Each structure stands twice: as structure tokens, then as C-alpha cells.
Amino acid sequence: MSEHEHEEHQINRRGLLRWIINVVVGGIGAVLAVIVGGAVGSPSFRKERSRWLPAGRILGLQPEQPQPVTLRVVRKEGYYEAVDHEVVFLIRGAGDKVTAMSSVCTHLGCHVSWDPQGRVFRCPCHGGVYDITGKVIAGPPPRPLATYSTRIDPDNHEVFVEL
Ligand code: FES
Known part of the structure; x- marks a missing residue:
């Protein structure tokens, strides 16, 4: 070669x-x-789409009396499925409008409860206080309580909360 x-x-x-x-x-x-x-x-x-979760009937709600309800939230990640429980307050207002309010304090995430005598939400952790609209009226929380959209099924009066 x-x-x-x-x-x-x-x-x-x-x-x-x-x-x-x-x-x-x-x-x-x-x-x-x-x-x-x-x-x-x-x-x-x-991104997971929002879901409408059933939260009970509007007829069971007293006007202006926040009622805690526990919503069952199923979260799927791949093949893994987890069930969370989320407590929200349903508040029946004028004209059968229903507001759904988060029970999670905006300070450090403790759960607030409704004080029917004082007509406020109280956080047990650091003294945060919110009025019935979720506005902060005392303590360290930096923001109002979160609210969620609601709709009512006209046939059976079921309240649905969008999470
Ligand atoms: S977590 Fe509610 S006031 Fe601190």
C-alpha cells in the first residue's frame, strides 16, 4: 500500500x-x-387543576355563623396518591351567598377557631385575631385569612368549594 x-x-x-x-x-x-x-x-x-369539592348543604348553615367543615382532598403525584384533610369555614351571608375561608393562620400556619362570643377567629399560637371577613384585627398575622370560591348546586343545595 x-x-x-x-x-x-x-x-x-x-x-x-x-x-x-x-x-x-x-x-x-x-x-x-x-x-x-x-x-x-x-x-x-x-400543574394540577383546581377542584370543586363538596362541603355540605347550605340549608345546614346558620346565617353569619362560621361553620368548620373538613374537605377531603386527594392529591396525585405520578402513581402516588395522598389524601389530605383541609378545614375551611363556611359562612352563609345575605342572599344565600356562601364564603369559604381558610382555617390556616397567615402568621405561622396554626389553625384558627371561631369564637362565637367575641365573633372573631382566634389563633391559639400567638394571639392572632381576625374578624368574620378574615381581616386581621390583632396580633402578628401579616395577611387576612385566605378565601376560596364557592358555588351552590341549584338542584340539591350542595355547597362546593374550589381548592
Ligand atoms: S400562627 Fe397564628 S398568630 Fe402565630
């Missing part, structure tokens, strides 16, 4: 090697794109 033929042979081998490496790397990239793309596009990766 002449010097020239030997060089040409070397170049062809390098070109073939480069081609094989490109095919292998490209293949790995394509497989990864399918796996990652599929996972990101899967339902578990998408």
Missing part, C-alpha cells in the same frame, strides 16, 4: 468512526427527548 493509499484509508476509517459516534449520540439524544418529553407532558407533570 502506497503512502497516499494508506492516508486515504486512515481518513475513511476516521470518517466512519465519526459517523458511528454521531449516530450513537443522536440516538441517545432522541431516546432522552422521548423520555423527558413524555414525562413533562404527562398529567402528573402538568
